[in-house]
Amino acid sequence: MTTPTFADLHVTDVGRVDAQLPPDVHLDHVPTAPFAFHTHRVTRGPLAVEQTHATDGIRLRLPDRPSYQFGVPVRGPLHADHRGEELDLGPGDAAVFSPWPETTVVTGDRFDLMVVDVGSAALEDMLEALLGRAVPRPLRLPTSMAVGTAVGRMWADMVRLVADTTADTAAVLTNPMSAEPLQDTLLVRLLLATDHAHRDALDERVPTFGPRAVRRCVDYIEDHPERPLTLAGLAADAGLSIRALEGCWLRHREVRPGHDVGRVRLGRAHRDLQFHRPGETTVTAVARSWGFRPQPFVAAYGMRFGHPPGQTLRGPVFA
Known part of the structure; x- marks a missing residue:
């Protein structure tokens, strides 16, 4: 069972900025009062969401590690240097960083930025669960993705939900019954929002089967509602892909599994x-x-x- 961790940092003392900022964050210029830097980070298993806003622009170094990272500017521009390629984005788009290479992100003053870190194995496993077959790893993702589209907004809204600091969100993320499906949905929406070699396959029709697998899953839900019931877990138990199980559910029960x-x-x-x-x-x-x-x-x-x-x-x- 994965327990989330929450971390907050709030810096307002201009004289102690260098000592209080994280080691991977550097200011682009000497700050003057009034100064404010705030970051809230949520980490749960292979997923981390960090939202940072400040009065002064920063230079942020994202470490090289086996994860896909996404820089989502909420307010202000974002400049990134990744694999020797430079990106300039604003709200409505997100920068996409592939596993391992070190990346530098530069913001403007008075910015608001979300950084999403997704373990590469978690995202790749989810794609395989959706398709019901193996895929080459790592995924080749474009360097940017639109978050102004319908599916992009749905993903970005879910990221904001995870980054929210209210007690309701903390309760959702602490309880595996709600946290596991939320995490899976965030991964699925990410795979639908970004472009990759298997994107079109996610929209293709899938064959549906008889009601037996669905009936077995419904019985399991009735018997164990206190467990973290995810589509990926139910599909694996049924021996089907997520998309095939959802199709069967709609065909035989006229509702989705979550219902x-x-x-x-x-x-x-x-x-x-x-x-x-x-x-x-x-x-x-x-x-x-x-x-x-x-x-x-x-x-x-x-x-x-x-x-x-x-x-x-x-x-x-x-x-």
Whole structure:
């Protein structure tokens, strides 16, 4: 079980900038007050998301390691030097850095930048799980990708969700029931947003099979809703690719697998709310224990049961 780590750094003292900034970050010029540098980093298994914003431009060195790294400018320009190629990008595009070569990123003043680090094996394994076949490694990715397209925005929004500093996000990332599917979805959306030799294959139709594999997966979900149920895991157990399993699910149940996972977990949350008395737990605690964010949980619960979850917790006298 992977436990996430969270790290924050906030520097405002101009006189101590050199001593307080990370060793891989250098200012492009001598700072003057008011100065501010803030970075928030979330690391979980093969995935790391770091969001940094500052009043002054920086020169950031990304280490050479076996991971794909993505520089996403949220505000201000980004200049990068990677494998001898220079890139100049702004919001709406992301720089793509392949494994191993050391990379230098330079920002302008008053910038906001997200850097996403994805272990190469994790991304390549996910592509193979989607396709149901082996692919050459490492993947040959272009040096930039558009995040202004529909699928690019979906990926970037998920990255922002991971980088969010609220308690809800921390709870989602700490609970494997919600963190594992979130991580897998981020990898899938990344593979759909960027160009590579197998991109067209992800849009091709896949053959679907009889309902037996789907029925077996639904039984497993019913029996083990507390486990980190991911599409990749369910597909591997069924002996199918992710795309084939999803196609079978849509054909035989007319919903996606995530719908059944949410349905079963919502039922378990309902049972927990019935079991506990007021003061023994809260709606938020129950929602998070089953991998839900509190606000979407309240909305989904109301649609399913016809009344808010707090009413169930208070008991039938309030129905």
